[in-house]
Amino acid sequence: MAFDLSAMLRHLILFNALCVIFVASFTVIKPGPQYPPTKGKVWPKPQQQTEEDAYYKYSTSFSFEETGQTCDILKAAIDRYNNVLRRTHLILSKYSTDLLNQATDLSLDTNFKGEVRKLQINLKYPCERYPHLDMDEKYSLNVSAVSTLDSDSIWGVLRGLETFVQMFYMSDDYNDLLIYGTQIVDFPKYSHRGLLIDTSRHYLSLATIFKTLDAMEMNKMNVLHWHIVDDQSFPYQSKKFPALSKAAFHPKLIYTADNIQEIINYATFRGIRVMPEFDVPGHTSSWGIAFPNILTQCYRGNNVVGLGPMDPTKNATYEVINDLFQEIQERFPDKYLHVGGDEVEMGCWASNPEINKFMEDHGMRGTNELHSYFMSKIIPLLGETSKPIVWQEVFDESVVLPNGTIVQVWKNREAYEMANILKAGHKVIYSASWYLDHVNGGGDWSKFYSSDPRSKVSAYYPELNIENIVGGEACMWGEVVNDSNMISRVWPRASAVAEILWSGSDDKDNYFYYVRELSDISCRLEEHVCRMNQRGVKAQPASGPGFCATDNN
Incomplete structure (x- = not known):
């Protein structure tokens, strides 16, 4: 039996409305964001991902290292993503709790494994000049102190770089950018x-x-x-x-x-x-400013009332x-x-006597056939x-x-x-x-x-x-x-x-799987919206009240 998610959402809304009716005498609002943002969750969600308890922090001496093929597209991407990480790291200084003596000592946590020092990028084949419908966007990513990104194509490398940068998140005390040790194999469902x-x-x-x-x-x-x-x-x-x-x-x-x-x-x-x-x-219609002769004259009775389609x-x-x-x-x-x-606007065609004669001469039974003739x-x-x-x-x-x-x-x-x-x-x-x-x-x-x-x-x-x-x-x-x-x-x-x-x-x-999943999606999207805001994309709030640490606050 096929599962209709649209119907599920309608039923969920109805269920929530009924709940409101039963408790209409009062409303309890909890402090904080409506959907607490996740930490380091990638959007869109990778196909295969294994996340460890171990985590690392961003090093100010972090570098991208090319270990395979290279080209101008890759070099520009490295510069671009280096700037993203540096700008995000700079935002921390505005919110850091160091000034309040509330910073967390990461060395006391056994899951903390030190700094991410570099990402080695192994592009296996020469770059294509332009993206295309059948381009290969698959990549694999391993996050550790020395992380690795592997792909057969430059397009897969670009997708992997975006994933890697998205995995960094701000620590609760806003002193560090952190990232979980992770293994990812990812590719798109649709081209x-x-x-x-x-x-x-x-x-x-x-x-x-x-x-x-x-x-x-x-x-x-x-x-x-x-x-x-x-x-x-x-x-x-x-x-x-x-x-x-x-x-x-x-x-x-x-x-x-x-x-x-x-x-x-x-x-x-x-x-x-x-x-x-x-x-x-x-x-x-706008073509008619230069070429009125290629547009159809529309008639009302015997009078031309304007120009229609070609x-x-x-x-x-x-x-x-x-x-x-x-x-x-x-x-x-x-x-x-x-x-x-x-x-x-086939009514315009049907109103034009010359077009009617053309259709009659060519054995066309209606304007649909004229449209087919044009496209062919x-x-x-x-x-x-x-x-x-x-x-x-x-x-x-x-x-x-x-x-x-x-x-x-x-x-x-x-x-x-x-x-x-x-x-x-x-x-x-x-x-x-x-x-x-x-x-x-x-x-x-x-x-x-x-x-x-x-x-x-x-x-x-x-x-x-x-x-x-x-x-x-x-x-x-x-x-x-x-x-x-x-x-x-x-x-x-x-x-x-x-x-x-x-x-x-x-x-x-x-x-009930989808009820739980929708909440998870909302929390991931909350983080992603903040991420877009931090990178200069003024995306609107996704789901309700919340907070995002940006350099504009």
């Missing part, structure tokens, strides 16, 4: 672990995008899905068609070729792919798309290009350079999709939808339960934590190859976020998605 950002509804500064990438690195997410343009604005600056960015909100609110390269470089050095999306034929009947439409796609492929090294295909013409424009990713509507309309196409599922009945896509031989990325613009108040991260896409499918379709569900994405659509609230709106809510995609979920059919 595509993404976050969608939307820079059309609100422009996001480079600083916000860089900070987003910092947070993604801390959560072991590896795909920045960049929904760069939409109806509202076109901030991408095209070399081939410079007039397109006249649809930016302001001439300075654009992403130049240099800006894009900066973002790609920043992401690459953190093991993160940058996957662009240029959504067609819908969500394209016009699939005109050769000029495909010529513009072809040239722009070629330019995008040159600027973005990722092997996937998201071409959209969702939410097409633009996908081959990618050639051998890129593989397409499409929203699920494209699959639903029976477009013949080439091998290697990934379909992104975002609507209801997701298990049924994913099953049909798998049966057709395509790969899936899942987003249906992970729309971050749907806000339910504080602590709503738990609703995101309750969805594991492979478990959703295997519960009803055990015969299918669920390995072709290659991952998922948390989606931060931009209608109500900008530079002022982007980071706090996304984090730590996306952290819940990140852990499901890296660690997977436990399928135990045990109600």
Whole structure:
């Protein structure tokens, strides 16, 4: 019998509400944080971990030592994580109890084994230039006085470095950074672990995008899905068609070729792919500033009332798309290009007499077939350079999709939808339960934590190859976020998605197991939020009252 974690959470909320009714005459509130943070627990949770009673403290002379292959990505990561440890150690001086003569003498504890002096990094094979869908992120980590990190790939080394740094925690007296002796073997459950950002509804500064990438690195997410343009604005600056960015909100609110390269470089050095999306034929009103001729005239009766989606009947439409796609492929090294295909305003097509004649001449029975016709013409424009990713509507309309196409599922009945896509031989990325613009108040991260896409499918379709569900994405659509609230709106809510995609979920059919597990998750997330705050990511509180030692308090 499949276990529905979402239902469990609803029942747990109802159970808690009933408890409140029975004791409504008074409320007991205990002092201290609602969920006491753990100490040195890694987020996302490693696949295999053995923790000892023995522990060590950070040495101010600590060093990273390269014992295998090296490259600029590794050297930059060593500098970055050295700075993280040093800055965290500096925070101690602000809270240390030495001044109050309340410090703990660690030498009196038999489990204390001295200082961690170095981490030896053994990268076994030369670095790859860019991260990719099939990259190897597995690593093994052994924490002791001389710790070791081993991985076949630079991407695994990056994940292991993040784990190692997260394992340090502040002692109760705030005098030392401590770390438990630990052995870890870790790897992701899903290869595509993404976050969608939307820079059309609100422009996001480079600083916000860089900070987003910092947070993604801390959560072991590896795909920045960049929904760069939409109806509202076109901030991408095209070399081939410079007039397109006249649809930016302001001439300075654009992403130049240099800006894009900066973002790609920043992401690459953190093991993160940058996957662009240029959504067609819908969500394209902003294209009409430069190319009104490629958009459909929408009619009300005999009168034109505006422009709608792209016009699939005109050769000029495909010529513009072809040239722009070629330019995008040159600027973005990722092997996937998201071409959209969702939410097409087909009523506009149906209102246009020329389009109706085109459909009649081509034996089309409706606008769904016209949409299929359009997508079947633009996908081959990618050639051998890129593989397409499409929203699920494209699959639903029976477009013949080439091998290697990934379909992104975002609507209801997701298990049924994913099953049909798998049966057709395509790969899936899942987003249906992970729309971050749907806000339910504080602590709503738990609703995101309750969805594991492979478990959703295997519960009803055990015969299918669920390995072709290659991952998922948390989606931060931009209608109500900008530079002022982007980071706090996304984090730590996306952290819940990140852990499901890296660690997977436990399928135990045990109600009380999940009650206990949810409390443990909350305590681990409390520590992780503090960790993000300490490293400059202004994540909002996860679950309620608490305290975090930062240099901003």
